[in-house]
Amino acid sequence: MILFYTNYIDGNIARLDQDQARHCVQVLRKKVGDAISFVDGEGGFYEGIIQETGKKKCVIQILQNKQGFNKRPFNLHIAIAPTKNINRLEWFLEKATEIGIDEITPIICHHSERRHLKTDRLRKIIVAAMKQSLKAYLPILHEPLSFKQFMQLHRTTEVKYIAQGAESIALKDNYSMQKDVLLLIGPEGDFSKDELALAYKNGFQGVHMGKNRLRTETAGIVACHTLNLLNE
Numbered sequence: 001m002i003l004f005y006t007n008y009i010d011g012n013i014a015r016l017d018q019d020q021a022r023h024c025v026q027v028l029r030k031k032v033g034d035a036i037s038f039v040d041g042e043g044g045f046y047e048g049i050i051q052e053t054g055k056k057k058c059v060i061q062i063l064q065n066k067q068g069f070n071k072r073p074f075n076l077h078i079a080i081a082p083t084k085n086i087n088r089l090e091w092f093l094e095k096a097t098e099i100g101i102d103e104i105t106p107i108i109c110h111h112s113e114r115r116h117l118k119t120d121r122l123r124k125i126i127v128a129a130m131k132q133s134l135k136a137y138l139p140i141l142h143e144p145l146s147f148k149q150f151m152q153l154h155r156t157t158e159v160k161y162i163a164q165g166a167e168s169i170a171l172k173d174n175y176s177m178q179k180d181v182l183l184l185i186g187p188e189g190d191f192s193k194d195e196l197a198l199a200y201k202n203g204f205q206g207v208h209m210g211k212n213r214l215r216t217e218t219a220g221i222v223a224c225h226t227l228n229l230l231n232e
Helices: 018-027 086-099 119-132 147-153 193-201 216-230
Strands: 003-005 013-015 035-039 045-054 057-066 076-080 103-108 159-163 181-185 205-208
Touching: 003 018, 003 119, 013 045, 018 045, 018 057, 076 086, 076 216, 086 103, 086 119, 086 216, 103 147, 147 193, 159 193, 181 216
Parallel strands: 003 035, 076 103, 076 181, 159 181, 159 205
Antiparallel strands: 013 057, 035 045, 045 057
């Protein structure tokens, strides 16, 4: 199944944006009367037929829709330090979206080697991964924040973890099903002592994802998979 994404919906009519319309009409050769499926990024899965086309236009008549499509029983927010090699962060975003994640915040830490991101490109990667994995919910990619800024904004999440070494508690042994969770994952050089102290002061608990030392993006994927598996 080829899935499209749009939130331009008005009653029983939807419109693809220029990039997706071009792909649908010019690349896939879809034409008026063809069946099409799309999601709105907010849990809606739609089926319809193409009503009007153009080089950069595709108008869809909605025939049926399902709301809350494959909704997961918990909210997962991972705040992760951007990797020096941007390809590794992009890989994390793609795979985490495929597995199941709701929010991602890049956090700039004391030891961060990358402090600037092109979030527009990263959002396109997330959209593509959502469509490829047939999901109806589009993960939110927040703008980058410093570690201190993030601490000031996120104090009320039900369960809060910070990734630490094997001397901490295993994530799989500490988490309870269907609880919203916020997980912090640090840069290649780990969190600073001051950052750890601030996190603990704000109610974060240290956890590990296994005995092996993992790269930043690998730790993110292991955590994402573990939490989704525990909620099945």
